[in-house]
Amino acid sequence: MAEGFDEATQKELATFMDNERARARVNQSIHTLTSMCWDKCVTGTPSTSFSRSEESCLANCVDRFLDTSLFLVKRIEQSRQEMTGSQL
16 A cells, blocks of 8 residues: 555555545446436426426436345445355
8 A cells, every 4th residue: 555654544544445435436427327317318408497297207206216226235235245254
């Protein structure tokens, strides 16, 4: 890692970097979600408010995106646990 730093500072720096990477992943997911749902749901010229159908579509799109993301995270974690269990 960073030479010249003591062990505590290196651990703190590693934790900071892990947190920043996680934050970047969340930001990327939000960007993807926003772009995807906007393209799918907002079909007219944007105004000061969404139409009832656009609002409903956006809510459903976000819900399905989050459901899918949660499902994938759980499935990946399950696969990791199965791999770890088979290696013991």
